[in-house]
Amino acid sequence: xxxxxxxxxxxxxxxxxxxxxxxxxxxxxxxxxxxxxxxxxxxxxxxxxxxxxxxxxxxxxxxxxxxxxxxxxxxxxxxxxxxxxxxxxxxxxxxxxxxxxxxxxxxxxxxxxxxxxxxxxxxxxxxxxxxxxxxxxxxxxxxxxxxxxxxxxxxxxxxxxxxxxxxxxxxxxxxxxxxxxxxxxxxxxxxxxxxxxxxxxxxxxxxxxxxxxxxxxxxxxxxxxxxxxxxxxxxxxxxxxxxxxxxxxxxxxxxxxxxxxxxxxxxxxxxxxxxxxxxxxxxxxxxxxxxxxxxxxxxxxxxxxxxxxxxxxxxxxxxxxxxxxx
Amino acid sequence: xxxxxxxxxxxxxxxxxxxxxxxxxxxxxxxxxxxxxxxxxxxxxxxxxxxxxxxxxxxxxxxxxxxxxxxxxxxxxxxxxxxxxxxxxxxxxxxxxxxxxxxxxxxxxxxxxxxxxxxxxxxxxxxxxxxxxxxxxxxxxxxxxxxxxxxxxxxxxxxxxxxxxxxxxxxxxxxxxxxxxxxxxxxxxxxxxxxxxxxxxxxxxxxxxxxxxxxxxxxxxxxxxxxxxxxxxxxxxxxxxxxxxxxxxxxxxxxxxxxxxxxxxxxxxxxxxxxxxxxxxxxxxxxxxxxxxxxxxxxxxxxxxxxxxxxxxxxxxxxxxxxxxxxxxxxxxxxxxxxxxxxxxxxxxxxxxxxxxxxxxxxxxxxxxxxxxxxxxxxxxxxxxxxxxxxxxxxxxxxxxxxxxxxxxxxxxxxxxxxxxxxxxxxxxxxxxxxxxxxxxxxxxxxxxxxxxxxxxxxxxxxxxxxxxxxxxxxxxxxxxxx
Numbered sequence: 001x002x003x004x005x006x007x008x009x010x011x012x013x014x015x016x017x018x019x020x021x022x023x024x025x026x027x028x029x030x031x032x033x034x035x036x037x038x039x040x041x042x043x044x045x046x047x048x049x050x051x052x053x054x055x056x057x058x059x060x061x062x063x064x065x066x067x068x069x070x071x072x073x074x075x076x077x078x079x080x081x082x083x084x085x086x087x088x089x090x091x092x093x094x095x096x097x098x099x100x101x102x103x104x105x106x107x108x109x110x111x112x113x114x115x116x117x118x119x120x121x122x123x124x125x126x127x128x129x130x131x132x133x134x135x136x137x138x139x140x141x142x143x144x145x146x147x148x149x150x151x152x153x154x155x156x157x158x159x160x161x162x163x164x165x166x167x168x169x170x171x172x173x174x175x176x177x178x179x180x181x182x183x184x185x186x187x188x189x190x191x192x193x194x195x196x197x198x199x200x201x202x203x204x205x206x207x208x209x210x211x212x213x214x215x216x217x218x219x220x221x222x223x224x225x226x227x228x229x230x231x232x233x234x235x236x237x238x239x240x241x242x243x244x245x246x247x248x249x250x251x252x253x254x255x256x257x258x259x260x261x262x263x264x265x266x267x268x269x270x271x272x273x274x275x276x277x278x279x280x281x282x283x284x285x286x287x288x289x290x291x292x293x294x295x296x297x298x299x300x301x302x303x304x305x306x307x308x309x310x311x312x313x314x315x316x317x318x319x320x321x322x323x324x325x326x
Numbered sequence: 327x328x329x330x331x332x333x334x335x336x337x338x339x340x341x342x343x344x345x346x347x348x349x350x351x352x353x354x355x356x357x358x359x360x361x362x363x364x365x366x367x368x369x370x371x372x373x374x375x376x377x378x379x380x381x382x383x384x385x386x387x388x389x390x391x392x393x394x395x396x397x398x399x400x401x402x403x404x405x406x407x408x409x410x411x412x413x414x415x416x417x418x419x420x421x422x423x424x425x426x427x428x429x430x431x432x433x434x435x436x437x438x439x440x441x442x443x444x445x446x447x448x449x450x451x452x453x454x455x456x457x458x459x460x461x462x463x464x465x466x467x468x469x470x471x472x473x474x475x476x477x478x479x480x481x482x483x484x485x486x487x488x489x490x491x492x493x494x495x496x497x498x499x500x501x502x503x504x505x506x507x508x509x510x511x512x513x514x515x516x517x518x519x520x521x522x523x524x525x526x527x528x529x530x531x532x533x534x535x536x537x538x539x540x541x542x543x544x545x546x547x548x549x550x551x552x553x554x555x556x557x558x559x560x561x562x563x564x565x566x567x568x569x570x571x572x573x574x575x576x577x578x579x580x581x582x583x584x585x586x587x588x589x590x591x592x593x594x595x596x597x598x599x600x601x602x603x604x605x606x607x608x609x610x611x612x613x614x615x616x617x618x619x620x621x622x623x624x625x626x627x628x629x630x631x632x633x634x635x636x637x638x639x640x641x642x643x644x645x646x647x648x649x650x651x652x653x654x655x656x657x658x659x660x661x662x663x664x665x666x667x668x669x670x671x672x673x674x675x676x677x678x679x680x681x682x683x684x685x686x687x688x689x690x691x692x693x694x695x696x697x698x699x700x701x702x703x704x705x706x707x708x709x710x711x712x713x714x715x716x717x718x719x720x721x722x723x724x725x726x727x728x729x730x731x732x733x734x735x736x737x738x739x740x741x742x743x744x745x746x747x748x749x750x751x752x753x754x755x756x757x758x759x760x761x762x763x764x765x766x767x768x769x770x771x772x773x774x775x776x777x778x779x780x781x782x783x784x785x786x787x788x789x790x791x792x793x794x795x796x797x798x799x800x801x802x803x804x805x806x807x808x809x
Contacts, residue, residue, distance in 0.1 A: 139389065236758075
């Protein structure tokens with residue numbers, strides 16, 4: 001029998017996980033009073049955190065952490081934590097993300113046991129994506145999702161699931177914190193693992209850019225500005241060479257950029273310029289692209305020379321446009 | 327994410343803005359009413375077009391706020407985009423900041439009396455205790471505030487004290503909130519007078535303890551009415567903070583015994599907070615156990631001492647003198663050239679350094695240098711001439727490389743060569759046009775003996791730990807003609 005002086009802090013990892021699971025079962029059933037059950041979950045999450053991060057200035061015990069992780073997998077508490085997230089109180093939600101993200105980073109040699117665990121349970125990733133639809137858990141799910149995406153296997157599962165296209169809705173949510181969180185997850189998905197993302201964009205070029213076009217034309221200023229900036233980054237990344245070539249061969253895309261160059265917002269103009277220059281600098285401009293540039297030669301040169309921004313690059317573009325042969 | 331979050335609407339039409347309570351260069355704060363809730367709130371309207379802060383940085387700030395639910399940290403309700411503005415809905419703290427309170431108090435008791443101390447120990451202890459509770463929460467979240475000062479401590483009409491302005495607050499664990507991984511930060515932000523020496527030095531990085539230093543300065547500010555080095559320009563503040571012994575109550579005193587009303591326990595608190603070695607400073611939790619805080623009273627006391635007693639004195643509105651505070655809150659950052667730069671904002675302004683801007687600056691500088699660049703080519707070089715060139719640039723491993731190539735007029739094109747360089751991964755895609763532009767410039771002037779080389783800033787910028795430097799070609803590249 002443990003001495004009372006040590007209290008619950010000396011409960012073994014197995015006991016803590018078992019108690020946490022019991023509390024989760026309670027909250028799932030919903031027969032106990034909701035706030036009482038949430039309080040219980042919060043208490044055991046604190047205990048889990050204590051093991052992972054160490055208590056009262058003490059370093060965590062690696063054996064205990066290993067044992068805790070093992071118990072967490074075998075008792076399957078991670079799916080329950082995510083499933084019931086919205087029932088927890090404010091601090092508990094943050095604790096779940098903290099614990100989840102820490103377990104995800106844990107490595108044994110070259111193995112990442114939590115990544116393997118999640119690979120076998122892709123529905124958990126879908127649950128996290130779905131989290132964006134619920135304002136009170138959106139950013140918590142977002143932080144867990146981004147931690148998952150750091151691992152290419154998990155990123156691939158999210159990217160190649162049909163729910164990926166939901167992100168085009170999420171990044172336009174009316175609440176800025178949810179929308180901007182979704183946007184950074186979306187950006188990670190298509191930029192973090194370069195080769196995989198490039199393959200995805202190449203293979204799904206039409207669907208992806210049909211959706212993307214809506215972001216560039218969004219009513220929401222931030223969506224327009226952020227998606228334009230990301231487009232510039234995507235096109236200028238050499239992994240996306242094929243995507244870039246396709247993008248800058250389509251006259252509709254050039255027209256859109258020329259329209260965005262005319263927006264009164266300087267920031268939008270700035271981002272649009274960095275996409276526009278890729279069209280002009282293309283040594284093998286397709287006929288329709290060249291035609292548009294030629295037709296608008298005077299106006300473009302006038303427009304580009306009246307602004308003080310990006311003089312050096314502009315002078316070059318102006319020259320390119322002026323020297324184009326009909 | 328806070329409990330009330332879902333019930334605060336994200337639509338402009340649900341809010342009625344009343345009077346302005348703060349104006350900055352890029353943001354205005356309004357007293358407002360949320361119609362569906364029939365509740366007062368503060369609306370901070372940030373102009374995203376004028377704001378130098380990138381959208382990414384703003385969303386970090388909002389994210390930091392949304393992770394806080396504590397009575398002593400300003401309550402964030404929601405935020406949404408309205409045209410080119412970001413509207414941030416927060417709790418209304420109608421009595422202004424402690425800086426406003428200090429000014430009103432000085433007005434109320436007169437300058438002569440204020441010279442012997444502005445606020446009494448009981449009031450200071452009560453305010454600081456609340457600030458410390460907020461900081462303790464902040465730090466347990468893995469966050470550092472980085473800009474603790476009277477101007478950022480707000481007071482509600484019920485006497486609630488809250489820490490505001492997350493403009494420069496950074497999460498120590500920026501990636502996903504891992505408290506164990508990255509324990510120090512290396513960015514230079516804050517306001518010089520309140521800034522800890524290790525933040526200024528930027529050598530070893532800093533942690534939670536930087537806020538404890540600022541709290542020590544705040545303690546002096548609440549007693550004397552100003553931060554110790556407030557009358558000096560920012561660069562001098564840096565020198566004084568780094569070279570002198572830590573400041574104390576008497577640092578700014580004209581007469582001996584000027585601040586004798588303040589006792590030993592208060593002085594101990596200040597001395598312990600203002601230790602140059604951050605490791606020696608107590609944590610927020612430890613400070614709360616200090617003897618000085620046995621003097622602390624409750625909210626009601628603050629309502630009496632800071633609100634009712636000063637009721638007749640008008641709140642000094644930021645709107646009336648937006649320029650007055652500029653020097654006091656000038657923010658300092660290290661510029662792309664390695665020199666110190668100053669930004670002067672009013673306290674409402676949440677601007678902090680903007681990474682985009684820093685990247686753009688060298689490009690703009692190169693742009694200015696290239697004004698003569700588009701002139702027609704001299705006729706000394708004939709078609710068919712082959713020019714030998716070398717591009718000196720750092721590779722991805724940051725080693726300096728010489729890339730030799732030739733250019734034949736009439737055969738080669740500038741953009742063709744630039745494309746080749748990109749395809750061969752010798753230069754970054756972002757630098758394609760800037761390299762082409764400078765190559766063009768050089769070729770046009772190939773016949774002029776004094777224009778055989780051109781150095782220019784790269785769009786791809788520098789690695790996070792580097793400072794752009796033209797001389798070492800960090801963030802720059804050079805193309806030269808070789809014979």
